[in-house]
Amino acid sequence: MMQSCPASFRYQNTSYFVMPSGDESSLLAFDAGWPCSLHEYARAMKATPYRFEHIRWAIVSHFHLDHAGLIRDFQDAGIQCLLFENQGQGIDEMEDMIAPKYKAYRRIQKQAFLKLNTSESRSFLAAIGIHGEVITSHGHSDDSVSLVTDDHEVLIGDLYPVSHLMGDDVKSWESWVRIHELGGKHIHPSHAPPFELE
């Protein structure tokens, strides 16, 4: 089986990820960068073997400005952005926060999303040559999703690390149980170094 290994790069205190699909020159991005930072995002990506021009699909872990701020720029570049069943409600709130601060910000084209259920994510990903699935991972926010590959790599966005969980944070615990069930081992948070799930 071909490996689906994420490459990461970082700017403004946030890590972003791209996964090669079956065809190395077509990438899936996990999270779109800060608002109005396309140039910086593309430049930071040069730390990987891949280039912005090769991104064809994008998943966002959740709709906070450091994760979904470049969606419109991605859409304008012809990138197919996905929206899962627990996502979408937070877009207006995010954009209302972004707009006063980032004057050049342009709003997301909601009708341009490819809407997908997480239950369909395995077949969607398989069709583009990536082996794994997307799960809802409530905890940090209700619109959070994580990507778990069959090679045990896990992209979690801002899901709180196991070591930081409060005992009563049931939603986050449930997300970690699901990640564990799917065989997730190598965990890649957006704002901390990677760690291994015991």
Ligand SMILES: [Zn+2]
């Ligand atoms: Zn964040």
